[in-house]
Amino acid sequence: MVIPLILPRRLGGFGLPRPTMNGLIPLDGLSQDIAGQSICRGDAVWEIGRFVLEYQSRDKHDNQAAYGNDYARQLALEIKGYEVIFVTAKQIADVNQMTVIALRIAKCLDLRLPKGALTPTKRLEELLQAVLL
Numbered sequence: 001m002v003i004p005l006i007l008p009r010r011l012g013g014f015g016l017p018r019p020t021m022n023g024l025i026p027l028d029g030l031s032q033d034i035a036g037q038s039i040c041r042g043d044a045v046w047e048i049g050r051f052v053l054e055y056q057s058r059d060k061h062d063n064q065a066a067y068g069n070d071y072a073r074q075l076a077l078e079i080k081g082y083e084v085i086f087v088t089a090k091q092i093a094d095v096n097q098m099t100v101i102a103l104r105i106a107k108c109l110d111l112r113l114p115k116g117a118l119t120p121t122k123r124l125e126e127l128l129q130a131v132l133l
Contacts (some may be wrong), residue, residue: 001042001043001053001055001087001092001131002019002021002044002053003017003127003131004092004098004102004124004127004128004131005098005101005102005105006018006019006089007127008086008114009114009115009116011123011127011128012121012123012124012126012129013119013124014098014099014102014106014113014114015113015114015117016105016106016109016111016113017046017048017101017109017111019044019045019046019051019053020042020044020045020046020047021043021044021045022041022042022043023041023042023044023045023047023052024039024040024041025039025040025041025045025052025077025080025082026038026039027039027040027080029074030076030079031076031077031079031080032076034075034076034079035072035073035075035077036072039057040073040076040077040095042054042077042082042084043055046105046108046109048109049083049108049109049110050080050081050082050083050095050108051082051083051084051104051105051107051108051109052077052082052083052084052085053084053085053087053101053105054070054074054084054085054086054087055086055087055088056086056087056088057089070086074086083104083108085101085104087101092128093124093128093132094128095120095128096120096122098124098128099117099118100115101121103118111128
């Protein structure tokens with residue numbers, strides 16, 4: 001999921017810094033009450049920009065309870081100052097949607113994407129397809 005985001009532009013990626021995978025974020029007070037837990041685990045966490053990227057897979061999110069838990073965790077993390085977005089396999093496969101996701105992350109990290117990153121390339125398309133195999 002994050003490979004296209006962190007690979008350098010010359011390899012087809014967006015050149016963003018590497019996140020902490022399965023990063024642990026401690027909760028307290030109201031955020032803990034909302035999430036029903038004292039720690040949240042984010043699929044990809046950029047602590048500096050307080051950004052969490054969550055992958056919505058069908059195998060783990062095939063019922064209403066799972067979605068409800070995700071949205072409670074999202075709210076709890078937002079109370080702590082994190083921006084949380086969910087991505088699906090369909091979005092990862094779409095060059096335009098991945099570009100927007102990369103832009104959102106870069107904005108939270110107070111970074112600019114490398115020159116030319118907003119122009120989809122064949123290499124990026126191939127990379128996105130390879131990630132989903």
